[in-house]
Amino acid sequence: MNEARPVDPKLMAQLGVKNGVKKSFWRRRWWQILIGIIVLAGAGYMFTGTGSEQVRYKSEAVERKTLIVKVSATGTLEPEDQVDVGSEVSGQIAEVLVDYNDRVTKGQVLARLDTDQLEARVIQAKANVAAADAGVKQAEATEREARLRRDRIANLLERGNTSQQELDTANATLARAVASIDSAKAQVELVKAQLAQTESDLAKAEIRSPIDGIVLDRKIEPGQTVASSFQTPVLFTLASDLTRMEILVSIDEADIGDVRAQQIATFQVDAFPNRKFEALIESVRNAPRTVQNVVTYEAVMLVKNEAGLLKPGMTATAEITTRKIENALTVPNGALRFTPRDKKVEDLEQPNDGTRLGRLWLETGGEPKDIVVTVGSSDGARTEVIKGELADDAKVLTDILRANAEEESGKAP
Known part of the structure; x- marks a missing residue:
């Protein structure tokens, strides 16, 4: 077989193809380098922008x-006049006469306690009064007897038929008799006071409403035992009028300097998130409240609730208009x-x-x-x-x- 031999450079020169391969190779390389430079320049422009562009x-x-300045605060809706009704005497609940949301009038009976023991105490107290009256009469009779005896002994002493010692004894007995009358009369007053107390306890066995209003809460059932030895138990919670309510809002100490009485406010509750209710600042209390090192002050806002939509205990988010600058x-x-x-x-x-x-x-x-x-x-x-x-x-x-x-x-x- 014939082996390939290197091409003679002189022959290549004679044929006019000297360095043909190398020229073609570098021509292609220059085009690739030029394209790469253009691509890199474009990318640099995209990432860095023009060097001459100013800050915008x-x-x-x-x-x-019109600038309206407001202070935000949160609070709780409460009745304007709320009363806890309790029992001053102990006993068993015999009957409950009202329920939740019932309207009541002042003096109306809300519940009654069992009165058997209280009535027995009244009878006993009346007997004690009668006994004390009898004791006064007995003391007065003793006094009259002691006075007559003293007078007789005095007559005998004038005639020389008795001694001075007998007269002194009679005077002492008379003085004790007079004191016994005073003691018996004081005992009468004492048992009369005890009678008045037992009669008062009997009257208090009827739990009555102190105001005209509505029953918010009832905490007793018939048969339940009420013990008022140490603390008066709460049996009912009444509100005078739910058409007028108030909100006790907590205002941050940084905002309290702008809040005044008679300022207008609006508030919202979760039950009606798309509705705003109006309120009026009635007063700002000076007593601070500190919770976790945060100091707040309490303001009272009056609310009209004629539609009855608002309920006691609702959380209100309020905005108080503190300033309006035209x-x-x-x-x-x-x-x-x-x-x-x-x-x-x-x-x-x-x-x-x-x-x-x-x-x-x-x-x-x-x-x-x-x-x-x-x-x-x-x-x-x-x-x-x-x-x-x-x-x-x-x-x-x-x-x-x-x-x-x-x-x-x-x-x-």
Whole structure:
């Protein structure tokens, strides 16, 4: 077999194909390198953007509006006048005459205790009074007898028929008889007081309503034993009028300075989540309440419940309107917190006169410009600007929309 032999370079030169393979190879390589450079440049542009693009900010317009400042609080609905009715005497419940939601009048009998023992005590007390009256009569008779005996002995002593010692003894006996009358009369008063107490206990065996109202709760059944030795047991809970109720709301100490009597409030309950009810602040109590180191103050809100939709014990979430500012110049709350990343500013030193300062950054078409303003009330979304070089048509910066890869949005803490 014939073996392949290397091509003679001189022959290749004569045929005009010198370095043909190498030229074709490098021509293809240059095209591949050029395409790769174009792809990498495009990817770099997509990821980094143009190096000359400026930072873009989000801005919002200053707005004049009616600013309504509210304080949120939670509380519980309660009847305006609620009374717990108990028993002052012990015994067994003989009958219960009212039930839940029954309307009652003042003096109406709600329940009765078994009165057998109480009636027996009254009879015994009356007998003691009769015995004490008899004791007074007996003491008076003894006194008359002692006085007559003393007088006789005195006559005998004048005639010399007895001794002075006999007269002294008679005088002492008479004095004891007089004292016995006083003691017997005091005993009469004592047993009469005992009779009055037993009669009062017998009368209290009928549990009566102290007010006109409605029965909210009944805690007894016939046959149940009531013991009032140490603490008066609660048998019924009554409410005077459920068409007028009140809410006891807890207000945080940070908000209590803005809450006053006669302020208007609205509230919602879980039973009617899409409905708002109106209320009026009646009073703000000065006694603090501390729970887990959180200090709150209690305010009483009056509520009209003519439709009867609200029930005692419902949890109410209230909003109290503490201030209404007409034609207020306002800015978004976010504008007071925003600071561009590349701007270094010092924290504002707040004055001691109760006013509060804030810094705003204005949209100028170029570099942002900051101004210091005096701010007032806030409704949670916008804040009133009281004083400062802020025009009605100005726009304030609130955030960064776009920046170079090295830029980041900056907000003051």
